[in-house]
Amino acid sequence: MATRHSRSAARLMMAPAVVLLLGWMLVPLIMTLYFSFRNYFPLRPDRVPGWAGFSNYERFITSSSFWPSVQTTLVIVGGVLVITVLLGILLAMLLDQPMWGQGVVRILVIAPFFVMPTVSALVWKNMFMDPTNGLLAHLWRVFGAEPVAWLSQVPTGSIVMIVSWQWLPFATLILLTAIQSLDGEQLEAAEMDGAPPLKRFWFIILPHLARAITIVILIQTIFLLSIFAEIFVTTGGAFGTRTLTYLIFQRVLESQNVGLGSAGGVYAIILANIVALFLMRIVGKNLDA
Amino acid sequence: MGRIQLKDVTKSFGDVQVIPPLNLTIEDGEFTVFVGPSGCGKSTLLRLIAGLEDITSGHIEIDGTDATDVPPAKRGLAMVFQSYALYPHMSVRKNIAFPLRMARMDKAEIDRRVEGAAQVLNLTDYLDRRPGQLSGGQRQRVAIGRAIVREPAAFLFDEPLSNLDAALRVGMRLEISELHKRLDTTMIYVTHDQVEAMTMADKIVVLRAGHIEQVGSPLELYRAPRNLFVAGFIGSPKMNLIEGPEAARHGAHTIGVRPEHISVVPEGGVWTGRVGVAEHLGSDTFFHIHDTGLADTITVRADGEVALSHGDQIHLSPRDDVIHRFDAQGLRIA
Numbered sequence A: 001m002a003t004r005h006s007r008s009a010a011r012l013m014m015a016p017a018v019v020l021l022l023g024w025m026l027v028p029l030i031m032t033l034y035f036s037f038r039n040y041f042p043l044r045p046d047r048v049p050g051w052a053g054f055s056n057y058e059r060f061i062t063s064s065s066f067w068p069s070v071q072t073t074l075v076i077v078g079g080v081l082v083i084t085v086l087l088g089i090l091l092a093m094l095l096d097q098p099m100w101g102q103g104v105v106r107i108l109v110i111a112p113f114f115v116m117p118t119v120s121a122l123v124w125k126n127m128f129m130d131p132t133n134g135l136l137a138h139l140w141r142v143f144g145a146e147p148v149a150w151l152s153q154v155p156t157g158s159i160v161m162i163v164s165w166q167w168l169p170f171a172t173l174i175l176l177t178a179i180q181s182l183d184g185e186q187l188e189a190a191e192m193d194g195a196p197p198l199k200r201f202w203f204i205i206l207p208h209l210a211r212a213i214t215i216v217i218l219i220q221t222i223f224l225l226s227i228f229a230e231i232f233v234t235t236g237g238a239f240g241t242r243t244l245t246y247l248i249f250q251r252v253l254e255s256q257n258v259g260l261g262s263a264g265g266v267y268a269i270i271l272a273n274i275v276a277l278f279l280m281r282i283v284g285k286n287l288d289a
Numbered sequence B: 001m002g003r004i005q006l007k008d009v010t011k012s013f014g015d016v017q018v019i020p021p022l023n024l025t026i027e028d029g030e031f032t033v034f035v036g037p038s039g040c041g042k043s044t045l046l047r048l049i050a051g052l053e054d055i056t057s058g059h060i061e062i063d064g065t066d067a068t069d070v071p072p073a074k075r076g077l078a079m080v081f082q083s084y085a086l087y088p089h090m091s092v093r094k095n096i097a098f099p100l101r102m103a104r105m106d107k108a109e110i111d112r113r114v115e116g117a118a119q120v121l122n123l124t125d126y127l128d129r130r131p132g133q134l135s136g137g138q139r140q141r142v143a144i145g146r147a148i149v150r151e152p153a154a155f156l157f158d159e160p161l162s163n164l165d166a167a168l169r170v171g172m173r174l175e176i177s178e179l180h181k182r183l184d185t186t187m188i189y190v191t192h193d194q195v196e197a198m199t200m201a202d203k204i205v206v207l208r209a210g211h212i213e214q215v216g217s218p219l220e221l222y223r224a225p226r227n228l229f230v231a232g233f234i235g236s237p238k239m240n241l242i243e244g245p246e247a248a249r250h251g252a253h254t255i256g257v258r259p260e261h262i263s264v265v266p267e268g269g270v271w272t273g274r275v276g277v278a279e280h281l282g283s284d285t286f287f288h289i290h291d292t293g294l295a296d297t298i299t300v301r302a303d304g305e306v307a308l309s310h311g312d313q314i315h316l317s318p319r320d321d322v323i324h325r326f327d328a329q330g331l332r333i334a
């Protein structure tokens, strides 16, 4: 797209997509903004609709559950990111080794990604984490330990574990393709230069993976900020596992207050942007060059 | 010091034996070139010496001590790869300093050596760039810089110039030769370019399918190729190989005459033929001669100014004293 002519042609041809995307994003955004300034209770005829000013915003942020929910959101997102990136690098390096049955193993590793969040959360809740019949409970008993009631004793940790299990394949897959694109001669050169395996990892493999890690972090963050099914199915937002998304859901559904929920939605957008800004500051430079 | 000895070294990948038992001694300070056609095992041999591949049987000795099971980093050898294998995320300075950092050398000494290498290789202005911002020749020099700062016992080069254009290749060839004269360190250099082999080597090792066909100085190989393979491989353009009655006349199964040892004569001559394609290089002209009754084509080097055109009749006379004679097994008849 070097010439002026081809650039304007490109703009023209991209226009429909841009218009569609703008509509797609702008309409819900504007509606959310609109509702957030309204008193709006569609299922409660006794409440009169009308303008609410900033009262929805004020109520949402002063509610005692707001800051804890922001904190929970950040803990879950951060926890899952750390676990998936670390284990993802490890798994990708293992899968890159030549081994017997490589194809099957790779498919098995990727499998969790195809399981729907609701299903995997249910499987974890009932088959693994159940304090009496769960596999983990049996395992604990084998070693003579008291089974852990996962979802009530370490609820946030449990959810982090479930979500990490779902997202690990994604991280592994992206990191594996990145590792495979590393020039083997670079590693051999480093070996001849006297770098032992750990230093080869630190000085050669890790910098090579920087860009892939950045992409994993950015994409996962987008999706993790809005996880819902895993919480809904397991704790239902109890035991301090209420994320911002879940809080909005509860406000809209339980108190039928669409205006209040919309104000929460706007806060969620702001939070997402703050997180994105931080991430771009920290890892975004890896995407240049 | 850098005397390398291979004793009955073999290498197999699975069932395929790439290097049959091989014996070779590379003397300290020698510039040794491995040449051979593609796939003959040059890179494999180099990687065996480097320790990047395990040898299947045999021994490798470096300076008289057995290095067969010594890991690559401890062999004191430095390698320059065909792809250069620079670390793309490090600056040139850090690339060159990397082996020294790994050896935990102190900062001041590292800086001193890196500056020194950069000076030798004309890289001083580029020390803070990334490899991606350098030209092919500059990258090549960084790779060499990374090798020389270690002050290794020997350098291993695997086709280091094959990614460069012709002009740059000539330049780098001289620089590497110059470096060898200055450092006086053993160098082993893999190439399939026989001009590189002839111009740079103290000793050429001609390989075919993992076998050593002949070892010797460039001129030894040029003057007395041990067999038909070496005769055809060393020299450019290739030696003319002639079989049949003409060879029998010299008491051989095959005779070989280099293009530069045949002169074009106006009348008479030993052979006559018809001029085919003429390659004018300016200084020389190479004529491809057909219909001589000796072989498909006979290549002849003539003066740049000889005016003959396609289809002309031509008379040739080979220099009798430099005709190479080979027996039915392809071995040289002394």
Ligand SMILES: Nc1ncnc2c1ncn2[C@@H]1O[C@H](COP(=O)(O)OP(=O)(O)OP(=O)(O)O)[C@@H](O)[C@H]1O
Residues within 6 Å of the ligand: B013, B018, B036, B037, B038, B039, B040, B041, B042, B043, B044, B045, B192
């Ligand atoms: N890792 C490997 N596994 C199996 N066979 C191999 C391996 N590496 C090399 N070979 C085989 O060993 C033989 C020699 O290969 P090598 O790379 O040493 O050739 P080369 O002389 O360097 O050729 P070139 O001039 O094309 O670089 C080839 O037939 C090649 O197919």
Ligand SMILES: [Mg+2]
Residues within 6 Å of the ligand: B042, B043, B044
């Ligand atoms: Mg090779």
